[in-house]
Amino acid sequence: MEIKIKFTKSDLIKPTILNLGENVNSFVKIKPEDDNDIDLSDLNWVNPLSILPLASLLSSLKKNKYQFKIIQPLNSSIESYLKAISFYEGIHSLESLENLRHKNYIPIVSLPNHPSDLKNREKLLSCLLDILLERIGCKENLINATGYAFMEMFDNIWEHSQTDCGWFFAQYYKNKGYADICFLDNGITIKGSYSKKGRKTITDHEAIKMALMGKSTKDQDRGYGLWTTKKLITESPLNGKFLILSGQNGYFKDKKQELLFNLNYFWQGTIIFLRINKTKEKIDYTKFIE
Amino acid sequence: MKKINLAKIISKNIATRQSVELIRNELSDITDDLIELDFIDVDFISRSFADEILNLKQEYKRKNIILKFINTNKEISEMFKIVSSQRNKSPKIFLTKIKDLKKPVHQF
Numbered sequence: 416m417e418i419k420i421k422f423t424k425s426d427l428i429k430p431t432i433l434n435l436g437e438n439v440n441s442f443v444k445i446k447p448e449d450d451n452d453i454d455l456s457d458l459n460w461v462n463p464l465s466i467l468p469l470a471s472l473l474s475s476l477k478k479n480k481y482q483f484k485i486i487q488p489l490n491s492s493i494e495s496y497l498k499a500i501s502f503y504e505g506i507h508s509l510e511s512l513e514n515l516r517h518k519n520y521i522p523i524v525s526l527p528n529h530p531s532d533l534k535n536r537e538k539l540l541s542c543l544l545d546i547l548l549e550r551i552g553c554k555e556n557l558i559n560a561t562g563y564a565f566m567e568m569f570d571n572i573w574e575h576s577q578t579d580c581g582w583f584f585a586q587y588y589k590n591k592g593y594a595d596i597c598f599l600d601n602g603i604t605i606k607g608s609y610s611k612k613g614r615k616t617i618t619d620h621e622a623i624k625m626a627l628m629g630k631s632t633k634d635q636d637r638g639y640g641l642w643t644t645k646k647l648i649t650e651s652p653l654n655g656k657f658l659i660l661s662g663q664n665g666y667f668k669d670k671k672q673e674l675l676f677n678l679n680y681f682w683q684g685t686i687i688f689l690r691i692n693k694t695k696e697k698i699d700y701t702k703f704i705e
Numbered sequence: 706m707k708k709i710n711l712a713k714i715i716s717k718n719i720a721t722r723q724s725v726e727l728i729r730n731e732l733s734d735i736t737d738d739l740i741e742l743d744f745i746d747v748d749f750i751s752r753s754f755a756d757e758i759l760n761l762k763q764e765y766k767r768k769n770i771i772l773k774f775i776n777t778n779k780e781i782s783e784m785f786k787i788v789s790s791q792r793n794k795s796p797k798i799f800l801t802k803i804k805d806l807k808k809p810v811h812q813f
Contacts, residue, residue, distance in 0.1 A: 541718035566720040566751030
């Protein structure tokens with residue numbers, strides 16, 4: 416079976432979400448016993464929101480022993496870029512990352528959620544944060560604001576997704592002055608996390624709302640991660656965009672609008688996408704913490 | 706008195722709640738009444754880590770063992786202050802006026 420992967424050459428987030436849907440719906444049709452061609456030949460543009468979900472889907476195919484081969488992009492620059500960002504399996508070690516500190520991207524990282532990998536994972540996350548801060552502005556000004564968002568999004572994967580792997584990819588667009596950052600898991604979705612804690616009848620949309628309203632699945636003193644991150648990214652001088660895709664629903668916020676919407680597909684897990692503008696301003700992150 | 710260097714056993718930016726397990730491993734054979742958790746060379750801690758390490762502190766207090774945080778920088782002290790103050794409050798429900806969209810989504 417041939418799966419033609421579709422991409423949009425657009426900076427806008429909505430078309431990327433729609434394209435992701437087409438690709439996800441194509442992947443659903445893949446059968447393990449078929450010889451499958453994943454056709455990237457038309458690929459002319461890549462951003463973290465388009466490519467990280469695809470990386471995780473391909474890794475999942477490989478893990479489940481599906482037969483497939485990838486038809487590489489005809490655009491040789493894109494082909495080189497995919498190789499450079501470690502598409503599709505990502506990097507897992509600190510050493511691989513340290514060699515790329517001078518680049519405008521942080522390659523695809525897949526981090527196992529396993530107790531024996533805890534120390535390696537923490538060091539890798541620390542390095543990721545350092546590199547990100549070097550790209551988007553003055554580290555001293557941004558470490559707490561961006562660090563808060565970054566760490567909370569990763570912690571959500573380990574705490575809630577019940578998946579064996581978390582994914583990350585970031586690209587800094589120097590000419591545009593912003594960084595696109597994507598966190599992803601193939602876990603139980605936000606709704607699934609609430610269901611596990613007894614709220615069995617809620618929908619994906621209600622679960623996203625509850626998560627954004629600060630209702631924790633954990634103990635009563637927690638649950639602020641998504642709420643605070645959303646405010647930090649969109650209401651501070653980072654002047655960013657914040658997107659969640661989980662199950663059949665999505666949520667988007669920037670300074671101009673806030674939207675909860677249906678997807679025409681199902682994402683098994685949760686994707687968080689941030690677009691953060693480079694800034695030299697110092698951000699007092701405590702203003703955004705309730 | 707035992708001292709544990711957190712940058713050494715975890716990292717200089719401490720991300721996750723689970724990383725507290727690395728501290729637990731260090732504490733497992735210790736019999737001292739007072740243990741210093743040294744944040745020297747730690748630049749940043751996440752809210753989740755701060756919350757969990759405060760849980761650890763309370764847990765050890767019940768065993769009459771004091772965990773003392775030393776050499777916290779301004780940002781880390783601030784994070785502990787915020788997390789501690791949140792722990793004493795009832796959870797807030799933040800009502801955002803999110804609309805369910807029936808109409809086509811705006812371009813973004």
